[in-house]
Amino acid sequence: MASAVAGGYGLLALSWGFNIHIWFAILIMSAMLLSCLGALTLLPSLILTFRPRLIFRRTRLPVSPPVAGTS
Numbered sequence: 238m239a240s241a242v243a244g245g246y247g248l249l250a251l252s253w254g255f256n257i258h259i260w261f262a263i264l265i266m267s268a269m270l271l272s273c274l275g276a277l278t279l280l281p282s283l284i285l286t287f288r289p290r291l292i293f294r295r296t297r298l299p300v301s302p303p304v305a306g307t308s
Contacts, residue, residue: 239272239273240269246265246266246269247262247266250263
């Protein structure tokens with residue numbers, strides 16, 4: 238999603254004669270690309286480093302006995 242928003246604002250950066258739109262597009266585009274980069278690289282590494290209990294919960298599921306007549 239962030240890359241699509243960055244691409245849309247990248248097209249806005251190509252507009253001529255509207256300097257405020259060009260600067261706005263560059264700022265939003267860079268913010269969206271950094272957000273995308275952080276979500277794809279920084280967040281998984283933080284999850285693996287701190288190993289929160291919400292994600293890495295060690296609970297055993299109850300095992301039900303097999304039902305007769307099924308393979």
